[in-house]
Amino acid sequence: MSKKIHSISCLNCSSWNKSVFCDLQSDQLENIDNHKSSDFYEKGETIFKEGGFARGLFCVKKGKIKLSKMGPSGKEQIIRFAKDGDIMGYNSMLSKSKLSSTAVALEGSIVCFVPANDFFGLIKSDPNFSLKMLELTAKNWNEASRLITDMAQKTTKQRLAEMLLWLKETFGLDEENCINVKLSREEIANLVGTATEAVIRLIGELKKEKLISLDGKRIKLLDIHGLAMLANRLE
Amino acid sequence: MSKKIHSISCLNCSSWNKSVFCDLQSDQLENIDNHKSSDFYEKGETIFKEGGFARGLFCVKKGKIKLSKMGPSGKEQIIRFAKDGDIMGYNSMLSKSKLSSTAVALEGSIVCFVPANDFFGLIKSDPNFSLKMLELTAKNWNEASRLITDMAQKTTKQRLAEMLLWLKETFGLDEENCINVKLSREEIANLVGTATEAVIRLIGELKKEKLISLDGKRIKLLDIHGLAMLANRLE
DNA sequence: ACAGTTTCATGACAAATATCATACTTTAAA
DNA sequence: TTTAAAGTATGATATTTGTCATGAAACTGT
The missing domain is CATH 2.60.120.10 (Jelly Rolls)
Incomplete structure (x- = not known):
């Protein structure tokens, strides 16, 4: 309590x-x-x-x-x-x-x-x-x-990128460019609106594409502009 | 103008x-x-x-x-x-x-x-x-x-059912239980968040399932409770 | 009434995503 | 420390949905 x-x-x-x-x-x-x-x-x-x-x-x-x-x-x-x-x-x-x-x-x-x-x-x-x-x-x-x-128009991967940027804007980054909040894969999935497995796979892809990296459980943003491009942010 | x-x-x-x-x-x-x-x-x-x-x-x-x-x-x-x-x-x-x-x-x-x-x-x-x-x-x-x-969790078909109910609640039904607003298939798709073809197909399915019928361009709601079940409305 | 345009409809196919099964890994509890 | 539980990861498969192609039907303006 x-x-x-x-x-x-x-x-x-x-x-x-x-x-x-x-x-x-x-x-x-x-x-x-x-x-x-x-x-x-x-x-x-x-x-x-x-x-x-x-x-x-x-x-x-x-x-x-x-x-x-x-x-x-x-x-x-x-x-x-x-x-x-x-x-x-x-x-x-x-x-x-x-x-x-x-x-x-x-x-x-x-x-x-x-x-x-x-x-x-x-x-x-x-x-x-x-x-x-x-x-x-x-x-x-x-x-x-x-x-x-x-939610209605973007692909799961775009939404994931979008949400990572949103998390960054909400909680900020630490000294090492890691998102300043700890979320489980399941919570990220519940944010993106997809299955946990999909998030795990897509995080793997983003890693391969050098947009992010994983520092233990923390997510480090390597290429914010690249993420924004992927998320198809126009503004 | x-x-x-x-x-x-x-x-x-x-x-x-x-x-x-x-x-x-x-x-x-x-x-x-x-x-x-x-x-x-x-x-x-x-x-x-x-x-x-x-x-x-x-x-x-x-x-x-x-x-x-x-x-x-x-x-x-x-x-x-x-x-x-x-x-x-x-x-x-x-x-x-x-x-x-x-x-x-x-x-x-x-x-x-x-x-x-x-x-x-x-x-x-x-x-x-x-x-x-x-x-x-x-x-x-x-x-x-x-x-x-x-948007994040429901299937396209559920969202379509949901939106039909929403349209009903917003604009009401006429004497013949038809939704009181005229929308093109494309507009319905832009509401549901899917492709126009998908909406056309799904409207066909709802028709087969006797949940709705088409009176010309107007959409008649035959089974509102059935639509609510399909849309997975809990409340 | 006509041609031209838009909307609606259907099929075939490709791509994205969910689901299920199964390990591995880390965390928490006994 | 050992064991159990939760979280993470990966593969195989089925389903859903998007995309492209095509044609029918309905509407528009002349």
Whole structure:
């Protein structure tokens, strides 16, 4: 189970300035501080489950989280990731529907929980916050519509290349150009939307083509431009 | 080219109550009235183009519109539809990015244009409107994430069944259980994310399986439950 | 009514991908 | 450390789907 930890103030949060709360005044943050709670989740722990009820907003203080949906035949589909400063669960709250995805920690993560009332209070009282939220949801839509098009039109190999680039953009690269997140082959398959075996084979091909290399379990990007070409990114 | 037509007041608009503007006060609507314009678009006409700049919001007074993205190899991908009371172009405005899709009329349609300033004015001044917009964008996300999962995991035939049901839910059925919108096979293919030939073949199969029948160009749904089973809809 | 164009339809074939079977390898647990 | 379990890898095969070719049917404008 997740461990309740001592909440530090949003004012001192290392991820505050990356978050949607970055423009709030200190009295607004204090109000959140008074009602929020913070939890630590081990790698593999579930933060919330698809189909559940959203009583509030989750904000990632530190960590890496995958958000996935159950496909029709019980196969997981990773929809997006959340990292430091990202928020989760707001779509269900806003649309007053069940949580549309499951959140699982990819590594030890600290996640704060802000009750729905405080969130809606901000929206009612602070137009700038609303605008910030709208900006966020609009960006999400742009991402999503691109993803729909990619899923529908690109080959598995192109999608794999695309996802490797997406992972790079989301989590960045370490000193050795390795993608800064650990995913199993199965998780990559659940992101690309294919079978695990296919991912294994295609990673092998990308390796042969000198686009990537494997440093243990870590994936090193050797030729980012080549990957972008393969993924058929026009922009 | 589209024809500029005489704008009638939002107060008398037949689609007003279905729209995101339904809770506005008459003075707010009058303000929109003073700045908006209305245009008629013939079937096949383009309302706006992907990559363009969003100077405002498009609101469908009457009609049926497809919103699509260009895929990497130049193939159109239909992302969503808009009908009476639906708005378009707001995601690009909100995220301050280029229009992420192209809007084309599927039949003669009347579309009003509301300048960005008025839209942002509403958001700044009316928290209820912001909330309504957030509700809308959140619902869009839920739709989109479902669509991503479907595209990634379902077979072409399942996706076709899924899309037929989606069309039914979006545009409804006429007296004879036919889907209330006319799409070419190619457009259906661009919605399902497959080749036109595949759609033609699969429509043939669905016909043989007595799930649908063809009444000229119109698609009649014979067995909605059967289609839902095939599409593997769990809920 | 006509020719020209587009849309719809079907077959043959090639390519991509899923599935199943089976090892090997690493990680975790006893 | 040993054993079990999970994750990774590879081959063989079947299925699905895309592509190309061709022809019929429906629509369009003159």
